[in-house]
Amino acid sequence: MKIETLTNLISGELLNRPYISEVLFYTSDVEEVNRGSCFFAKKTADIAEAIKRGAYAIIVDKEVPILDKEIAWIKVDDFKKAIFNIFKYENLKNKIFLGDKITFEIIKNMNQDKRVVVLNEDEDLLRAINLSEKYIVTKETYFKEIFSNIEELKPKKLNLQKEGLFRMKFESFELHLPFVYAENFEKAYNFFDKNELKYTLEFEIERFKPVFVDALLREVKYGESSKVVIKGLKNDEIFFKELNYIVENTKHAKCVFINETTKELLNSPFNFAVCVDFDFEPKVIEEKGLFND
Template structure:
């Protein structure tokens, strides 16, 4: 595609049929998608299955495997369509997803194919932020980290799971924000200010790096404050201060639940329960949730945990929580 057909001949590259327009190079997952793509104006088709070309005016490109081809295609596309990429740490990026700002910035999200699709659809003047260093390296980019100081903020009051604070002379009351995560929020705002990007802080919520869920004794999610059982999902590389607050809890029990493959280095004086498989985790949680308390799961994502519990028949009615407030 450096020569014939040149990648510059195609207007866009699309991985989804609904994104195909006139001049698109379409990456097809099945032969059944191709007629509709051609009808919508696709100029070329990439596929890793055997097909018989039926239109001589269309570029037909057969590859061994689309997944392994995507990074190569993306590198080639970026040679013709350069973009500005900036690396942002994961915990900071999670807060950026919650902040509203103009489309001059593009936040990459999801797995490699989803991020690739976002890049193909990006505008030439957009600056692209990404928290996945491995992905950036895989598509041949040098990692440029945006260095931004956390903006000043005054914490007025807080509980274990809520924080009231003043940012830029505006008071935000009882945000769903764990106090130790305030620094990452301040850094996220610092990133936007350094990039001179206007923003609106209106829909904050818990982020996957430290995410509490109120549940019943079988792990079913309840509304905020409706249970005396709380399951907290926390990254293993967070500041130890995020866990130290639970050492002071006297009104209920607290414990850490850690997979054996993760090295947890914080010296936290709480009971520690280790598990080596998903079955062990499910049985452990059934035991732990028999009594009220805070259970902190280290290095486990909430969506992964609830799907496991549902698949093993522990949770009778799994539903994804889309905002607790």
């Protein structure tokens, strides 16, 4: 991209008259800088190294010394907005896949294809800018207001079977995913299968994650205890569906719901402790040494 186009696109201020005229690559990670890069200098201390590695443009959000007058120095008000403006410009014609938050998490953890970019943070936007062949996935619904080339992910009907509360079977493979997310998995699988992308079935997500614990709330191996803490649930638009699934499948068990105000219930008898907006960490009890009291 030409320096003049870049400066206008990100509403920047060109601080000098550079010798170079364009940039070829975008990054905010100094380790990725190479000849022709545009470097977003979120850490001022990284600028000298970026220049040494061959940066053609330095983007800053504050006044800094101009160390090399031959390359471009551009000042912006907001890194995030500047990066998104470049992403938008470069992807107006590229298809973007939209999924709900669970499908998004499943795709992120299934993915093994370098062409797939799951948009979580600024560096993901930059990676999408740099790739020529790419499959961009987002969970942000406001993208529909910006891009005309949005494709919402659709499920492909699969023969899935429930395996207890926390797992399901796909063909001969046991997925570490509760059956409540069956349709989400079908959407994720369809995305990879239809586009012939690399993926793994050996994955987990942090939501609805079981932690088997002993009487002292220490973690034990999967299935080795009758006490399970379910982590990662949020009181959001998905929770009611998850709650119905839990109630329907734990009718004959003692089930307690844990948040910041009810965390003492973890010390009471239970079979399932469902953490909602609460970050449970198993206890770690150090074994006493030979000379400890």
